[in-house]
Amino acid sequence: MTVMEQRGAYRPTPPPAWQPRTDPAPLLPDTEPYRVLGTEAAAHADPELLRTLHARLVRGRRYNTQATALTKQGRLAVYPSSTGQEACEIAAALALEERDWLFPSYRDTLAVVARGVDPVEALTLLRGDWHTGYDPYEHRVAPLSTPLATQLPHAVGLAHAARLKGDDVVALAMVGDGGTSEGDFHEALNFAAVWQAPVVFLVQNNGFAISVPLAKQTAAPSLAHKAVGYGMPGRLVDGNDAVAVHEVLSDAVRRARGGGGPTLVEAVTYRVEAHTNADDATRYRGDAEVETWRRHDPIDLLERELTDRGLLGEDAARAVREDAEAMAADLRARMNRDPELDPMDLFAHVYAEPTPHLREQRALLRAELEAAAEAESGNEPGTGAGPEGTRR
Structure with missing residues (x-):
């Protein structure tokens, strides 16, 4: 037997007193993403929540298309569109209480606006006019983070400090699948679990870190499985199902607020548009793949449920679209004014x-x-x- 074979065959036996600190079974995510829309559970969804989510998603989609157009007109330096990911963005904002904090990444402008930040102020950083563009303390929204995952340790620090002070505050930190390859991701989750900090990590797995597919980033069964290694529960959810994302995040926020510690949520979604206006996505993915995901559009899924339950008539749908157009017109007009810098x-x-x-x-x-x-x-x-x- 070779030395390497001898080493490979060696399996040390733990001392008899050794016991695992945490039973890993309850921490494991489901094997399939959790869904509500299109299942029997959808019949029990709150109609008012469905309408609110739908109106916010339609408004968010229009915000994405208008901001993308502004980059082509030279009014924005760059815009990372979240088209196709609106369910994650809106559900994250709506799952929080007013006293809670949101820690967004650079792609999360919709979540920032849904928290009450002025639509123009949310784009100020991407325009290159100001460090942040809005007052983080006013809306309890941290600055949009361009470096990958650096907002995650900040979220843990704030949540831990709030717990030490006795404040009833939860931090929700958003990150992309590419951000899970950063050291900040590891450090944030490790300290959050050790400290049992009231923080929720939302990973929007949209399939690509710019041009790098998920399979070249990790060999884990899912990103939600990474939670077990840190000692926190992992949840896997359909990121295009707004109701499911809202339910999972709301449960995680309640758990954190009640002293249950952090949760890692992986929302499986898709970036329909290019990484930014500077990216050519056709170089690393095909049209057929994009079209497959377009058939799982978060707005279409929600509208189908609302229509089937008789909760969305043509007049109501038109009012939602008109509100989104009014928002886009106001955004366009204000962004077309030269700022005084x-x-x-x-x-x-x-x-x-x-x-x-x-x-x-x-x-x-x-x-x-x-x-x-x-x-x-x-x-x-x-x-x-x-x-x-x-x-x-």
């Missing part, structure tokens, strides 16, 4: 007390701006005199 804002709200380097950079930029203004007005730099020699 102050370059000195680059240095605002970076640190409570500016560092020496920031103060030096701020002084250099101010001097450059003043010199440019003098040159434009026809003055000699540093004189402050106008064309006729008068002081300004």
Whole structure:
């Protein structure tokens, strides 16, 4: 027998007193994504919830198409569309209480708007005009996170701090499947479970991390299975079933608020549009795959249920569409106005007390701006005199 074979055959026996800290069985996710729409459970869904979800999804879809158009017009620098993922976005926002916190990724503008953030302010970062664009404390929405998964440890820290203070607060952190390959994902889930922090992790598995398919990121049976290794329950849900996502997230939020600790939820969905307006998705996936997912559209699934139960007539459907169009028209009109920007804002709200380097950079930029203004007005730099020699 070779040395490697001997090593492979060695199986150490744990001491008799060893016992697993947690029974893994209750933590394991279902083998199939949980669904409500199209099943018998749909008959018990609250009609008002169905209508609310539908109206928000239609509005969200129109927001996506309008924002994508704004990138083509040069009014946005970039826009990561969430078309096809609206059920995850809206359900996440509606599962939270007003006192809770949402920690979004860069693709989660719909969830941010659904929490009450102004639609234009939600796009300010993607326009390149401001660090965030909205007041996180006003709406309890953390800044949109462009680096992958860095918002997850922040969510755990806030949730843990709230628990230590005795505040009845839950944090819900959103991340894509690509973000689960980052170290921040591991660290956040590990500390959340150790501390039993009141935080819910929502992984929107849309099939691709830009152009990298899920099969090249992980060999796990599902991303929800990763929860077991950290000691928290994993839930697997159909991410295009808005009612199912809302139910699973609401259960996880209640569990966290009641002291049950964190939950990892994987919502299986699909990114219908390209990664961003700068991406050519045809280079790594075919039209047939996209069309298959279009037939599982979250809005169509919900409208079918509402229509079958007689909860959505043509007048009501038209009112929902008109409301979405009004939102899009307002967004378009406001985004088409040139913003009044102050370059000195680059240095605002970076640190409570500016560092020496920031103060030096701020002084250099101010001097450059003043010199440019003098040159434009026809003055000699540093004189402050106008064309006729008068002081300004």
